[in-house]
Amino acid sequence: MNLIKSNYLAYIIVHFTINIMNIYLLIYLPLYFFDVLNIDRTELALTQLVSRSMLIFTIFLGYFFDKFSQKKKKIISFSAIILLASFLLFLLFRNIIFWYGLFLSIGLVTRMVVQVGMSKLMFDLVKLNDNLKKNFILVFNASSSFGAFIPTILFSIIVVDFYSFPHWNTFFMAGWFLSLPIIFIYFLIKENDIKISETHNKEENTDSSSKIWLTILVYISYFLFWGSYLFWYPLSSWITSNFGQNAFKFYSSFYVIFFLFNLSGFFVAKRIYKKGNEKKIIIKGIFGIVILFLVYPYVPFPIFFFLYSIEALIYGLVIPNFLHIIIDLSRRGKYENLKYQILQSSNYLGNAIFTSLGIFLSSYFSTTSLMVISAFLVLLASFPLMVKKNGKSLVVDKKDFDAIKDKCSSLYVQEK
Numbered sequence: 001m002n003l004i005k006s007n008y009l010a011y012i013i014v015h016f017t018i019n020i021m022n023i024y025l026l027i028y029l030p031l032y033f034f035d036v037l038n039i040d041r042t043e044l045a046l047t048q049l050v051s052r053s054m055l056i057f058t059i060f061l062g063y064f065f066d067k068f069s070q071k072k073k074k075i076i077s078f079s080a081i082i083l084l085a086s087f088l089l090f091l092l093f094r095n096i097i098f099w100y101g102l103f104l105s106i107g108l109v110t111r112m113v114v115q116v117g118m119s120k121l122m123f124d125l126v127k128l129n130d131n132l133k134k135n136f137i138l139v140f141n142a143s144s145s146f147g148a149f150i151p152t153i154l155f156s157i158i159v160v161d162f163y164s165f166p167h168w169n170t171f172f173m174a175g176w177f178l179s180l181p182i183i184f185i186y187f188l189i190k191e192n193d194i195k196i197s198e199t200h201n202k203e204e205n206t207d208s209s210s211k212i213w214l215t216i217l218v219y220i221s222y223f224l225f226w227g228s229y230l231f232w233y234p235l236s237s238w239i240t241s242n243f244g245q246n247a248f249k250f251y252s253s254f255y256v257i258f259f260l261f262n263l264s265g266f267f268v269a270k271r272i273y274k275k276g277n278e279k280k281i282i283i284k285g286i287f288g289i290v291i292l293f294l295v296y297p298y299v300p301f302p303i304f305f306f307l308y309s310i311e312a313l314i315y316g317l318v319i320p321n322f323l324h325i326i327i328d329l330s331r332r333g334k335y336e337n338l339k340y341q342i343l344q345s346s347n348y349l350g351n352a353i354f355t356s357l358g359i360f361l362s363s364y365f366s367t368t369s370l371m372v373i374s375a376f377l378v379l380l381a382s383f384p385l386m387v388k389k390n391g392k393s394l395v396v397d398k399k400d401f402d403a404i405k406d407k408c409s410s411l412y413v414q415e416k
Helices: 003-036 041-067 069-092 097-128 132-158 165-178 180-188 208-232 235-243 245-253 255-272 278-298 301-330 336-361 367-380 382-386 398-408 411-415
Strands: none
Touching (some): 003 165, 003 235, 041 336, 069 180, 132 165, 132 255, 208 235, 208 336, 208 367, 278 367, 301 336, 336 367, 367 382
């Protein structure tokens, strides 16, 4: 098997497995904790805060893989084994919140190591042949969609009774067994022996205070944009209580539709992209998201399902434009990868804080109230983008769009 095909297969297995884990974390464990186990939400909130704060370490992974790029195959493979083991352990110890949080923390860190390592491998190959970029995008999207789809089918078949612990046990173990192929990626990853010269895009160090000001504003805006995490965790329980168990099964079974709508948003964003237009698209998208959050509590399930799909589409439009700006700021001067990861940490910080806060507040406020608060937070994200400093604009070249899409096409499913 040649280098390209072997890495394609490794890429498929990694993203298939990671999206299986993501769907369990995103849809089913929240429902299990809230409606089946009825766990103490304050304790769960603290656990989520500590576990998801581990994502901040992603800041250093770009530098880490640059420093030890010659060992990335071993690092990725070892991390994949730890990821698989942690997935099993936090499923087995899910009823004991301390151990669940510990193994979830390990799983989130090793997941990011595997993802960043595979991205590094992909970018090295793309530098040799730019035409491979589209193939990797296709492989990524197909494997991610399939990984997101399989657990929803298993849930419909296995969990006939929402309150049956044996049904849930079988469902969780089935997900782990589906993830087993990730242990074989060591035999599939083929590293490129050709040395690739790196060039750094150094910009003249002019008006550095303006650059720092713009960076701070973007960081705040991107952090507030993820205010939707506030009602993300209680959402599965809210759907079940508001629309019934059958509605939730329909929602979970067709979750892949939201992924496809999100993916469509990326393609639309690429076609309508115009240099210097990023902030306008983001602000319009934010207003659309705010309206949806305010409407959700008052519509029947079919309309909710449709509107949730539209939300996924809007995120697909907005996230690439945020990353346009982030990459442009990161490329000004030295340490581009480190600056990129620091700016991206606003997403991880939002994940940790808003998810945990939403779980805690769900004991005192309805999910409808959390949706309203989320709408307010997301709306606030538009204000930093409206601030102008010395007429500076935040733009990026169109040639970077495909690289941006590679980085962000999994954000909605993996992080939201």
